[in-house]
Amino acid sequence: MSISTSIWVWMAALLTLMVYSFLYKDNPFYRLAEHIFMGLSLGYTLTILWYNYIIPRVYEPLFLPPHQWSLIFPILLGMMTFGIFSKKYSWLIKYPLAFYVGGYAGLRIPLLLQSWIIRQVEASFLTPDKFTSLMSSINAILIFAGLFATLIYFYFSKKREHGFGAAAQVGIVFIMVAFGAAFGYTVMARISLLIGRMQFLLHDWLGIM
Amino acid sequence: MLIGLLFFFGQMPITVVATTDSISLKPPTNLRAMDTPNDHGESITLFWDRPLDISNIEGYQIFREAEDESLHLAGYAPVNKTEYLDQLGLRNNVEYQYSMRSINPEGVVSIFSELPPVVTAYPQWFKKNEVNILIMIIIYLGLVVYFVRIARKGKKIFLRRIPGLDALEEAVGRATEMGKPILYVPGIWPMDEIGTIAAMNILKPVSKKVAQYESRIIVPCIDPIVMNVAQQTVKEGFTEAGRPDRYNQDDVFFLTSAQFAYAAGVNGIMVREKPATNLFLGVFFAESLLLAETGNATGAIQIAGTDRVPQLPFFVAACDYCIMGEELYAASAYLSEDPRLISSIKAQDWGKMAILISLFFGSVFSIFGLRFILSWFSAG
């Protein structure tokens, strides 16, 4: 293996080094890479938006038969955003915003309830099948207690006194263990990413490993 | 794609090899076909009983035929199954005739099972299996409305402190003292996430405070709708504080559109503009630590809050204060001091209590074999 002769690989390698230079301190190289990155990503998003969304979902249904004339409504709604150019009509933007945000709010309610609440609660009941062995019984009770304490920790409208305060204390213990575990667990993945980049530099670019 | 598959299956020859094996091999019995309930149609569920002797059977072939579809192989199920969901190439309101046969590892097949009555797939108008979700929504909505009404009557509600929010005012004040701006990062997710909406809800009281302190707020955005909302919100905040003149639209801007490009850009802002206070509030993913650690290096006071559980540890580690999980949603109510908003937090607490009680009694009853509380929480 020897050093790469591909101009693309060189480009990738130089950009990689420019970003790493930020670790020392902010400098013109990082700044250059940063602005190239911001520009290219935006250009990329626009291209994708154009080909994958605007053309098949808006342009074609509207301008090719059978014309989907109902799309005029969202276009009118979208045009209301231009109101912000004038002081008098700047409130017009509230209509598309209300439509968009209100629509998503309604859309999310059953989904949130299902995946963030019902599924979690469903899995937490202490059913007899969780008590098959001593270990599994202890674990099941621990999970149950931890869940109780965590929920109480987040209780807003009650003073943390007596039993409630104690439960909240237990809750924060579980929360801290969970945070520590998540932190430690993520370390591996992040180091792997760095190894991947280094393998690119050493293997694909410099050809020394 | 599916039509293509259907076409292929339609062309497949069906070879029936009649050997002694095929006679000893028994087909499944009691085949029943029905429309799959609670769906949009185009799906049929089959049930059957296993043959008595399954020792030599590898699985079952499922065949289907309709007026304009010749008899063809439509599915396969391994020997231990007694149920099959056929969803490939079915159409609504077409009569289908199903049949099955067993197949052994050598590819020898049995005779066909008895034919069940013809069946049609059709769509339903209501997901009966998720009626529990609908009921819960109605109850919860009722709670929210109830507490908002109570609040209108002027009843005070006790709320515990959230340290991160208490620190907010001080953090804004500090920026003014130092003559440096405040950076508000509203997360990297579009406006369709509730966490982002919460970030916008907090932005208004924050920008009001910023205007009162005559400070400057920088809001870089990654999503166009978030940017438009943020501009409206900050403008309104400044107006309410009586300082519309201090609002600078160029400070609430669209940075770029991709996660890590955004992180790179925000890092750039942090090291160059050196804001005295960084607020990371909203939906964050892996970039959380990139932002928080850079901000920490610049010496800014940092308050972070997110509903993304996996990112919380990083904010806890690298920021001065962390608003955890649902506290993010409560934050706008805390800051706004609007009694109607505050009161809805009470509904959240009632929800929590209801869940705790259900969990407790559901578990106790289930030990005695009563599973009705459990069934309220079965998802579909």
Add this chain to the structure above:
Amino acid sequence: MRRRLPVIIAFGIGFLMLIQYFIPHPRSEEFYNVIVQQWFIIIFAFMYIFALRSFFMHHITKVKRKKEGYIFSAVAMVSVLFMLLSGLITSRGPFFDSLYNYMIAPLQGTMFSLLAFFIASAAFRAFRARNVQATLLLVTATIVMIGRVPIGDYLWRGMPDLVEWIMTVPSMAAMRGIRIGVGLGAVATAMKIMLGIERSYMGGE
């Protein structure tokens, strides 16, 4: 009227999208698809016009006023146009792909990998046994970290099992609790938006 109508719109569309979930009929699916994949996209696209305006104004002002580092603003603007044009002219041909694979992807990967450094410095600085909570945090993090590499296995055979136990028992309990709380909070927020109680997202009253 001017104040109420947006609230009515928010409630109306929110209610329809909510009910839509419970109707499996193809009509309802069609409604969903039209709203989410077309109407929302169109509104999004219009908002993008303003986002782009904001982006270019931000950088053009810098260039015009010859602010410190204005050259980078020029680079950013050129990059957008370059990427967009190479996508449109080649209809996303191989050159466009190469720009993605050898410029955007490495930049993305490298930014992501900075986390390896930051996670180390954050751990060093933040993991001090100041009190019980902080001690728990750092002890769990350390155990999990060591249990994830082969050395953990050599130090103590049970290490990987201990890590798994931490992940699936105490950690899971807390994660679930937080998730349920987040779910309740998010649903309440969504309801407040639908009911028009919360409307700071559109600038307020």
Add this chain to the structure above:
Amino acid sequence: MGFWQRFLQLDRKWIFIGIAIVVIIPLIKPLGLPIKPTKPVIDLFTYIDTLGPESDPVMVVTGFDPSTMPELMPMEQALLRHCLTKGIPVISFGGLYPAYIGMAKMAIDEVSADFPDKKYGEDYVFLGFIPGVSAVILSIGIDIATTFGNDYYGTPIDSLPMLRGVKNYSDISLVVDVSGSSTPEYWLMYAQERYGVNIGVACTAVSAPAFYAFLQSGQFVGMLGGLKGAAEYEELMARKGYPTGRRPATIGMDSQSLAHLLIILLIILGNAGYFIVRRGERRQGIIRRKK
């Protein structure tokens, strides 16, 4: 200011340099730290190892794109190598999404170059992307030839000698999904539960915990999680004397181990320093009060 006080305020640049060093050096000069395979990896390895040239083929599904390549590419290559070494027929499936096909091609090209005696079409085949995701998984359960039609290179499936007699999942001994996302759940739901085919999974370290439950319930034959899983697999192959190629995961694992150790060392020293400094401060406080 004493040593510990200064250490506690250590500039983060030194930490960055430390991490860079412990990651780069083992890559250039591997240390060969011992690797001890864990049960999920052994299970998958043993399952494949008991197969042979006469067995039904193993299907290796590519489910990752460049972003998770550092972790997953070594796994895919190790799995392909293992099968080719043992002469097990391999179906490499380019994946459920179009972004994965490039990765699949890279893997099969690199590995097959090391096995010049293995013939395409007889010892291994490469199936391309077709749209449909779950519908694709379902229809493989009915008929592979009609699902795909042609292989990646455009050859009709029927004319590939290896696939003669391979009709659907019942003629496949194992499907391994090498995935950077939640696709293993699809394979579980549509292929395993529906058709009863055996599923193995190779995934990133981040998604591994989510699949543990399925592993315990026996729904997955075995699992490779993260770079560690890949390194363990390479180790198992090396123990059996199979050719392992460059062993990228094992090399990476040295860096991984050292980086973890460095971070842990920093935490320990940080705390030691913290306590020493605090005790010093307390003592000074006492002295001051006495005065």
